Amino acid sequence: MNVLFVGAEAAPFAKVGGMADVMGSLPAALRKLDVDARVLIPHYGFIDDSKFNITHSFHFSFPRATGVTDVHVFKTIQDGVPVYLVKGWPFFGEDSAVYTEWSWDSPRFIFFSQVAMAVAWELRQREGWFPDVFHVNDWHTGLIPFLVAIAKFDPVWGQVATVLSIHNMAYQGDNVGGWLWQLGIPGRNHQDLLWRGLTDNLMAIAIAYSDKVSTVSPRYATEIQYPYMGYGLDNLVRTRAGDLVGILNGIDIDLWNPETDKLLVSNFNADNFAEKRPPNKHQLQEDAGLPVRDDVMIIGVVSRLVAQKGFDLALPALWQILYDTDVQFVLLGTGDPNIDYEFWRLGQAYPQKAKIYQGYNAALAQRIYAGCDVFLMPSHFEPCGIGQMNAMRYGALPLVRETGGLADTVQNYDNGAADRGVGFVFNWETPDAVLGTLRWANRTYHNNHDAWQRMQRRAMQTDVSWENSAYQYVDLYRNAIINRRR
Numbered sequence: 001m002n003v004l005f006v007g008a009e010a011a012p013f014a015k016v017g018g019m020a021d022v023m024g025s026l027p028a029a030l031r032k033l034d035v036d037a038r039v040l041i042p043h044y045g046f047i048d049d050s051k052f053n054i055t056h057s058f059h060f061s062f063p064r065a066t067g068v069t070d071v072h073v074f075k076t077i078q079d080g081v082p083v084y085l086v087k088g089w090p091f092f093g094e095d096s097a098v099y100t101e102w103s104w105d106s107p108r109f110i111f112f113s114q115v116a117m118a119v120a121w122e123l124r125q126r127e128g129w130f131p132d133v134f135h136v137n138d139w140h141t142g143l144i145p146f147l148v149a150i151a152k153f154d155p156v157w158g159q160v161a162t163v164l165s166i167h168n169m170a171y172q173g174d175n176v177g178g179w180l181w182q183l184g185i186p187g188r189n190h191q192d193l194l195w196r197g198l199t200d201n202l203m204a205i206a207i208a209y210s211d212k213v214s215t216v217s218p219r220y221a222t223e224i225q226y227p228y229m230g231y232g233l234d235n236l237v238r239t240r241a242g243d244l245v246g247i248l249n250g251i252d253i254d255l256w257n258p259e260t261d262k263l264l265v266s267n268f269n270a271d272n273f274a275e276k277r278p279p280n281k282h283q284l285q286e287d288a289g290l291p292v293r294d295d296v297m298i299i300g301v302v303s304r305l306v307a308q309k310g311f312d313l314a315l316p317a318l319w320q321i322l323y324d325t326d327v328q329f330v331l332l333g334t335g336d337p338n339i340d341y342e343f344w345r346l347g348q349a350y351p352q353k354a355k356i357y358q359g360y361n362a363a364l365a366q367r368i369y370a371g372c373d374v375f376l377m378p379s380h381f382e383p384c385g386i387g388q389m390n391a392m393r394y395g396a397l398p399l400v401r402e403t404g405g406l407a408d409t410v411q412n413y414d415n416g417a418a419d420r421g422v423g424f425v426f427n428w429e430t431p432d433a434v435l436g437t438l439r440w441a442n443r444t445y446h447n448n449h450d451a452w453q454r455m456q457r458r459a460m461q462t463d464v465s466w467e468n469s470a471y472q473y474v475d476l477y478r479n480a481i482i483n484r485r486r
Helices: 018-031 102-126 144-150 177-182 202-209 218-223 234-239 278-288 311-324 337-349 362-371 387-393 404-409 431-447 449-461 467-485
Strands: 002-006 036-042 055-064 067-078 081-088 133-137 161-166 212-215 244-246 297-305 327-335 354-358 374-377 397-401 424-426
Touching: 002 018, 002 102, 018 036, 018 081, 018 133, 018 467, 036 102, 055 102, 067 102, 081 102, 102 144, 102 177, 133 144, 133 467, 144 161, 144 202, 161 202, 161 467, 202 234, 212 218, 212 467, 218 244, 218 404, 278 297, 278 327, 278 362, 297 311, 297 337, 297 362, 297 387, 297 431, 311 327, 311 337, 311 431, 327 337, 327 362, 337 354, 362 387, 374 387, 374 431, 387 397, 387 404, 387 449, 397 404, 397 431, 397 449, 424 431, 431 449
Parallel strands: 002 036, 002 133, 036 081, 133 161, 161 212, 212 244, 297 327, 297 374, 327 354, 374 397, 397 424
Antiparallel strands: 055 067, 067 081
16 A cells, blocks of 8 residues: 655654654555555755755656646655655745745645645556555645646546544635636535535645545544534535544654653653652753752643643742742743743743743653643643653653543543542633642642552553554545545
8 A cells, every 4th residue: 555645744853743754654664564654745945855865756747727846856864764845946945944824834735735736647657666655734725626626537647535633723824715716726616615615724624635534543533523623614524424533642652652762861661760860850950040959849840832822821830849848940942922922921930930931842741741831831732732641751751631632641640549540621611620630639749659650650661653644544545445446
């Protein structure tokens, strides 16, 4: 089975959110199951060819209604997975960021969807490889299922199935009808789009025309069928309920492995973490300029600082708990300038208790996972989430809101001997809920250390690999192919 993953980002080449982690690790897991999975992403200007051993593979002229684009395709092998990167002026090749603004991202990703099919065709001619399945991701590649569907009368394209993964329903690529008309894209006459007025919404187009639709956790697959999480597409999603499945994301357990991670000052595992994990906490405190102490709970955050992540709930709680409780706080992240500023203010107000790192640093992120005691994710919604699984792998207990993949992965502490639980879970979207749960965690840390360590051990032993999920994707692809060829 041949599967071509097509998306806007893939780790380690270009990463903004969780999609990059999926695109960067799921194909490798699938190849272990004899699926010939390959990846296609744009070649952004900031990608360093020499760093990733990327070489020019071929080029071709690509005619569109607005002119002819000279397309250059580059190639590398990452973790055994062939990765193709596309340049085509002026859309891709000189970019300094993955995403810019709606008025430019819309035409450039429409171009990417069109050229993805052309690249697949070129691979058929040049390498003798052609996908049985296009696995597209979010709105950026949402036009592909439609383009494949209208090509179904061609004997080659008629055999190709499409699978959509929804990583974040809040971003939809809507109001793009003008660009589609300009490019001569045929009308999207699917009845489920027409009467809802969604023929110019790329996420909706992908949902309507894909053979199968997946999300990145079972809970999120249910949530997007209701208005609060559906962002106007819940009714459309419900029409595809029979073809919708939620498959939980995994993480690369070879990369995220505290026993072998060279970025840690002390490696550890689920058997010896009680003795060997504390030096990582001490190093984190020392690096952050905080008092080096074992008897204080460190709250850690590694995140994009955007509204979705619930920091409007967390900030009032953090101000209060830093004011009246002996805790420490370390954050790494950037995003919304207003949220950035509020966390900067917090760090300035409590320099002996809080350290705010603005930006992103992979080495520091892993040190926070390995050194903090509680990992805070108070998200309003979280399709899956990777941070809580990284934290569990490194022995930090997640403190999360009960939503999406957080609900699927973080079992709540039983408030006793820890016969169950790997973290602390709250439900209500209020600062008081965050504050109360932080206080609960702090009491447990100080008063029930045996229970705390039982949860740490259970968290570290939880299977967060891609193995089980990869098998589910294989079944999904097979069913998509059956649907298409039927």
